[in-house]
Amino acid sequence: MKIDVLVVAEKPGVAKAFAEFLSNGRIRVEKIGGVPVRFFERNGEVWASIGVSGHLMDYDFPEEFNSWRSVDPRQLFFIKPKQKIRKSSWKYVKALQILGKQAKEVILALDADVEGESIAFEVIKILRGVNPGIRFKRAWFNAVTKQDILRAVEKFREPDPKMANKAFARMQVDLTIGAAFTRALTLLVEKKAPKIFPRGKFISYGPCQTPVLYLVVKRALEREKFKKKKLYTLEATALIEGKKLKLAYAKGPLEKKEEALKILKAIRDEKVGVIKLAEYRHREVLPPEPLNTIELERRASRFLNIRSKEALDIAEDLYQNGLISYPRTETTIYPPTIDVNKIAKGFGQHSEYGSYVRIHLIPRMPISPRQGNEDDKAHPPIHPVKPASRNFIVKKFGIKAWKLYDLIVRHFLATLSRESVIENQRIVVDIGGYEFKIDGLKIVREGFYKIYPFGKPGERILPYVLEGDLVEIKSIRLVERETKPPPFLSEAEVLKLMKKYGIGTDATMQDHIHTNIQRKYFTIKNKRCIPTNLGLALATTLHSIVPEIVEPEVRGKMEAELVRIAKGEKQPEEVVEFIKDNFLKYYDKLVSNSHVLAEKLVEALRQVYWSKESKKI
DNA sequence: GCAAGGTC
Incomplete structure (x- = not known):
């Protein structure tokens, strides 16, 4: 040869x-x-x-x-x-x-x-x-x-050896830190409770996985700390243009019941209200930006209830089979070399999207698509490259793959579609000197929502009235409400926070979530991340001893050091030693406080691995 | 048996 x-x-x-x-x-x-x-x-x-x-x-x-x-x-x-x-x-x-x-x-x-x-x-x-x-x-x-x-x-x-050395330095510090902390935590626990781990299990630490866990745990703790409060509001039922509508006291819920009762007493017998404000404002909603990996994962979670890891796995499969473009990309700008109009036209005979493409897109071609502003200079936004039927995809890849393909095609077609126009409505009624309001929403022009129902707002259409009109008041009552704790973090929110703090890369973020699930640190139910007792124990004890290794900024700080290698400001050995030095200090601090840590972890591990409850997880 | 990063 x-x-x-x-x-x-x-x-x-x-x-x-x-x-x-x-x-x-x-x-x-x-x-x-x-x-x-x-x-x-x-x-x-x-x-x-x-x-x-x-x-x-x-x-x-x-x-x-x-x-x-x-x-x-x-x-x-x-x-x-x-x-x-x-x-x-x-x-x-x-x-x-x-x-x-x-x-x-x-x-x-x-x-x-x-x-x-x-x-x-x-x-x-x-x-x-x-x-x-x-x-x-x-x-x-x-x-x-x-x-x-x-x-x-x-x-x-x-x-360029400087660029390469940055990656090599990262690999070395990640391994050293990850291995040292993971082994130390595992050995610590084993020493206290020799047979606590099922085969192949251990406790891990990593500069990406652990901050992700901390974000999830932090929210769970906020929920625990949350104290319910009672709130009082007044609700007036009015007849407006023949429609029975419930208006709320405009100044919002009150903390003191007496205050609400006082107002109720003052206006209880009012039979007529005056329209103080009637507002109908049009607002344009732009189509979504072209799809990158993180957005694909977030939308798969939010709209399809498919976890980020599975979404990327499926996308990889669709890519390998020539149905979609490369799924690991940060880019949200279609490059000029991709003929988006031609790709859209290719769906003109598709049984699901054909009529939309023929009626709403082809007549407007050539269309300049919606563009974002991120470009990784390597891969285009995720887009379909070949039309395929529902039947074909379901048979070959399964129903979830169809759902994902459908999302990708619709998203792509949406980026070529017209903006939607929404009318935000508000009516304020004066009842005996107190203002009551109701908000409504009407979709004036469906635009891209016609092909992209994901995230389409629900309508509540209010009647059209003018200021000064009189309305009949049917009843006024006091409503008691309780404040609600913040919900557990959704997977989509976790991905957004990871991006914000620079934890992981677009291709690996789903891995770090997945690792936490595998290690039984948290689970995802109904799209939300719920820590286990093990995850709670690990994150809170680590945080109480060395917050520096747990907080979401850890990865970003490492990155800031590593980048100096690529810039030529520092030698790779210098940076590796610097990062290792810092983490050695954290390591020593952790080990010298290990008594508390081991105790808490052993207890949590018993629950997660050996209690009846664990069967559910 | 450790991590995180590529990609299958």
């Missing part, structure tokens, strides 16, 4: 795109060690293109440090983890070695971000091992389009 140039991409789809855009269309696909490789000719040279499916290497401690029982977790802060090939990556490594032996030149076509750059250096390490003289070039592209890819191979970059 003779190869001149080897293209290495992060995923098979990109490797395929490189082959297609750089060849004259004649591509031979051959499997090498089970990995598809695309061969083609370019400028009289033989090219091969391969996708490696993410990272090839991982950090791990030297063998002798991986015995939990015989190593003091504190020692982990003082050793340097080593890079190792991942078990699941061996097939790619072998294919790279076979191809790399022959090649003169390698084009590093990894994603244009810090992780992609670090994967590039993993590839370099592997290929130098088999072919020391090989030349490396970095192709930098911001979209997987012909234009971007051709431009990338016209003008190469140098691989």
